[in-house]
Amino acid sequence: MLKINNLQARVEAAEILKGIDLEVKAGEVHAIMGPNGSGKSTLCQVLGGRDGYEVTGGTVEFMGKDLFELEPEERAREGILLGFQYPVEIPGVKNIYLLKEAYNAQRKHRGEPEADTFQFLKLVREKLKTMQMDESFLHRAVNVGFSGGEKKRNEILQMLVLEPKLALLDETDSGLDIDALKVVSEGVNRLRSQDRAIVLVTHYQRLLSHIEPDFVHVLSDGRIIKSGDKTLAHELERNGYHGIIEEAA
């Protein structure tokens, strides 16, 4: 589904990604772990297509297409959805409106008829329940005045509604208390399926005790220095990044 080959990228003058190789197949859950400054967020933004992140080498293929040929909105319509570390507050745009526009943009892209408000509300109500969110969230401006946990729940709500092929979650666990972490994890687990891939980008192991990954990769200084199964996360928990980074060097 996603093939990253020797990806290099920089932000302004700083070289951040120094050659990343990663393949993600349908049905798999990958965790990319790494200390602060290792390039985790840059990787997410490069895959999302954010301005200011310059790809200097390598390739990324998504479902056989060259990802860098696609605008951010095209990537989303093709099925990559990025869960933001810091979801953006958008005053004046109601949550329901964003969801509906995004949902219909995708349907249109696939040549399907757009959903009307009634059908759409029915769908969203169901997903709200999973995320333990009150319906009033729909009528509030996107993320405005939401707590940290509510913002992250809102990100997962969007995932549940938009059902991406590849969910890319950037530090979705940061700033969550244990109850919110459970709800968010439950939402992500609902997304798991044979034809969907999930990539969790995280600093901490604790998310992985709720969402069990098939593969764990350690990112350090812009490279994946070690990959393994879920036991690698436990090893990290015990020895910290330091041990693994030294071992790799």
Add this chain to the structure above:
Amino acid sequence: MSTNALSQHYAEQVQRLQDGLPGAIPEWLAGRRHGAAARFSEAGFPDPRQEEWKYTNVRPIATKPFMAAVSDAPVSEEALRAMGFEGLDAYRMVFVDGRLRTEFSDLGELPAGVTVQGLAEALASDPDPLEPLLGTLAHDRFSSFAAANMAFLTDGAVIRLGKGVRLERPLHLLIVGSAGSPATWSHPRVLIQAGEGSEATVIEHYADLEGASGFTNTVTELRAEAGAQLRHYLLQDHADSAYHVGSVFIQQRRDSRVTSHNVNLGGRLVRHDLNVDLTEPGAEIELNGLFLVGGRQHVDTHTRVHHSSPHTTSREQYRGIGQGHGRGVFKGRVLVERGAQKTDAQQHSANLLLSPNAEIDTKPELEIYADDVKCAHGATVGQLDETSMYYLRSRGIDAEAARGMLVFAFADEVLERMELAPVRTSIERRLAARLPEAGAIDVIG
């Protein structure tokens, strides 16, 4: 001779007016009109060297030979309906080229204690009760446009609410210009006297019939007595070839509350002055404004809030959007008098530029002579937030639609303060139609 001297055309209009003032009008009115005509002649049109007109050159108005309409322009009910607000249940007065057209007006059954009538009719039948109302808040020294309005006064609306009366349905004043040739000017005047504890909503709504390119020069005088609650909509949706100068004067007494919604969508050259005087404790004003300038439009709004008594409150939020070669100006002055302690004044001006050729100038001006007050102001001019754009696009929404959503949301933060949903919805639609980027806006929820 001053450089502002009136052109031959306007000098003649004034001369004709002074020759023709009918003897039947009461002396007080004749005096005020003569005085105003003299002041208009003497001052001429304002010029950009005057601080208050620094950003707005009214030459296009001064150099056009506008004339009063000579006869009633043909109007269809259908055209009026298209300009109105779908679903709004309101009393209606329609003015065409400044003159009341009773055949299109509907004042239904007004509650006891409420008088609504045409100004020309009121002056003809029983002028004296208007002596304390007409031209007493709007000093024609204020600007030569206000003077011209008084001098050329023809018609308008008089709204008087008795003590404790509540007008349940809003009153919609639809004031339209016609495609006269030569282009017409008109000088509507709106007088609102809200008695103690009364309550009403008045929509002052300017628009044009097809092909109009006239000049509307309005003056509104609004008095809110103790405890009165007034909602005043000032909606300007003229043709893009039309000219408009409007001056609003609001005077508020103890514990009165006035909400002003001022929306400017149309017009070639538009200037509004909103003057508020909070004269007694507990008086509260809310000023909400939105302007959109595109093409070669120029819209200038000056607000002046005068806290002349302690314990008075003002909340002001103005937003501007510039696209094309549009030019917007907002100047907001807040004056807190010595002794007006516990004044609470907040002013915010936010502006969005969508094109490199658009320009918006915003200038807050605080003048405070009391020491125990809360005053805050902020002004911004910027472009659409890149992070928000990226966030929306990352959800599959294309750049154009995302831009439309953000611009619309920016404007809607002002519009959502409107109490009348049919007016708000209709304005939202008109706004969306004028925003090329926001074509696909449909509002749900």
